[in-house]
Amino acid sequence: MHLYLHIPFCRQACHYCDFHFSTNTSNKRAVVEAIVSEIILRKDYLPKADIETIYFGGGTPSMLDGEELHLLLDTINQHFTVATNAEITLEANPDDLHRDKLQQLYNAGINRLSIGIQSFHEPHLKFLNRVHSALEGEHxxxxxxxIGINNISIDLIYAIPAPDHSILMQDIQKTFALNISHISAYCLTIEPQTAFGSWLKKKKIKPIDEEYAAQQFEILVKTLAENGYEQYEISNFARNGHYSLHNSSYWKQKPYLGVGPSAHSYNGVSREYNVSNNARYVEAIQKQIIPATLETLTPADQTNEYLLTGLRTKWGVNKEKLELLSGNSFYSVHRADLEKLSEKNWIREDAANWYLTDSGKLFADRISSDLFIEE
Structure with missing residues (x-):
């Protein structure tokens, strides 16, 4: 089984981020205690099984102090069996990761860090409104x-406006120099409810140049491949098999429990969404109520989610599973579409699975949506 904990606090709002978080930490302890209570309330959400992965996401989980982190991990250990080789990931910002903090995380059992570097270029960090400096990211x-945490992933953002691709190449080369085993690379997007979204509306910034973004993506993929990084999911690259086991469980449609404000849970047939409001979340949990919205997934929902996530990965989508999820309707609906996509060299097949080709990866979401089924 897989467990996600959403820690909904940040020191400041990055200009591009539309995740649920708050910069008001006055109720941080109350939220942590509510998450502890939710872990206990939902311990039977999934059938009993060892926890294979734990993921602290956010927000900025590195804002948890040592006592709060131990409280959460102790509660998990009291109510679940955590596998001895479980992957335990904590998302972190560089400005939190001083030596004492890192030692604290290591001692608590955190064995994988996902660090929000975004760029090693100071002007780009300022443009994104990141708290940390380029030097802090490296250090x-x-x-x-x-200290001994060698399973490290960093986030990089590409398509940040620049005259050429030299800054992106410098970021990539810095990653190589630091011997990073995993990279998550995301295209800069402008979401409506963000500072960038507001600036775009007021014409203070220009829309993302799609051709420039595609060029940057191609440079990333090519340079990382030449240096031993496997693109096992469109935005994720690993060296020596250091995949994110937790995120891979999502892409493979495995059930998981999510706790905390705005967290999602999935049991194979339905999905639940916790309320995205810290105060309302705490209030409900204190009354022993799970403040979640239930969505029962139809065969079309399950098929389409599988296509959307599975096609993005090196493992592709299984032909038999597509038929099973869709109620034996997938091929009757999409046989001609699959042939057209194959002729364009956007997808390929073997005896068991369908996969995106390298050229198809540039159109992943479009290809998936073309293959969606309707009720």
Missing amino acids: CVKIAQE
């Missing part, structure tokens, strides 16, 4: 490795 990785 925290080195200190973590010295």
Whole structure:
């Protein structure tokens, strides 16, 4: 089984981020205690099985102090069996990761860090409204490795406006120099409810140049491949098999429990969405109520989600599973579409699965939506 904990606090709002978080930490302890209570309330949500992965996401989970982190992990250990080789990931910002903090995380059992570097270029960090400096980004990785946390992923953002591709190449080369085992690379997007969204509306910034973004993506994929990084999901690259086991469980449609404000849970047939409001979340949990909206997934929902996530990965989508999920309707509806996509060299097949080709990866979401089924 897989467990996600949403820690909904940040020191400041990045200009591009539309995840649920608050910069008001006055009720942080109350939220943590509510998450503890939700873990206990939902311990039977999934059939009993060892926890294979734990993921602290956010928000900024590195804002948890040592006592709060231990409280959460102790509660998990009291009510679940955590596998001895479980992957335990914590998302973190570089400005939180001083030596004492990193030692604290290591001692608590965190064995994988996902660090929000975004760029090693100071002007780009300022443009994104990141708290940390380029030097802090570099130093925290080195200190973590010295302490013994070697399973490190970093986030990089590409398509940040620049005259050419040299800054992206410098970011990639810095990643190589730091011996990072995993990279998540995301295209800069402008979401409506963000500072960038507001600026775009007021014409203070220009829309993302799609051709420039595609060029940057191609440079990323090519350069990382030449240096031993496998693109096992469209936005994720691993060296020596250091995949994110937790995120891979999502892409493979495995059930998971999510706790905390705005967290999602999935049991194979339905999905639940916790309320995206810290105060309302705490209030409900204190009354022993799970503040979640239930969505029962239809065969079309399950098929379409599988296509959307599975096609993005190296594992592709299984032909038999597509038929099973869709009620034996997938091929009767999409046989001609599959032939057209194959002729364009956007998808390929073997005896068991369908996969995106390298050229198809540039159109992943479009291809998936073309293959969606309707009720």
